[in-house]
Amino acid sequence: MTEETTEVQVILGPYRDSRLTMSTADATAAINDHWAVDPFAPVDEKPHDPLSEEERQHAYEASMTWAKAQWAAEPEPKAKDQKRDMTPHPRGEYETKDVKPPAAPVAPAKTR
Numbered sequence: 001m002t003e004e005t006t007e008v009q010v011i012l013g014p015y016r017d018s019r020l021t022m023s024t025a026d027a028t029a030a031i032n033d034h035w036a037v038d039p040f041a042p043v044d045e046k047p048h049d050p051l052s053e054e055e056r057q058h059a060y061e062a063s064m065t066w067a068k069a070q071w072a073a074e075p076e077p078k079a080k081d082q083k084r085d086m087t088p089h090p091r092g093e094y095e096t097k098d099v100k101p102p103a104a105p106v107a108p109a110k111t112r
Contacts, residue, residue, distance in 0.1 A: 013063025
């Protein structure tokens with residue numbers, strides 16, 4: 001059975017100004033911890049009074065805890081031999097689909 005998901009608007013932490021789709025339980029916890037809001041809630045509803053500094057710190061720590069759990073769950077990075085080669089070709093020596101570069105001219109041998 002798949003887990004039910006909910007979309008939230010993040011207002012604090014590393015995903016600030018992002019809309020995330022997360023499990024409904026995580027979304028409810030994020031909203032209750034004041035680091036996310038329901039983007040579909042009526043605009044005229046005031047979610048809560050301004051947070052005190054302690055409440056804001058708790059909200060930030062909760063957002064970081066959730067983010068770190070997501071980062072830890074990401075798959076391992078590619079193996080060293082699977083990385084893309086990002087080294088550019090020397091100027092003018094790259095090949096296109098239709099044309100191969102001309103052979104480099106050979107310098108004449110010096111004579112005395």
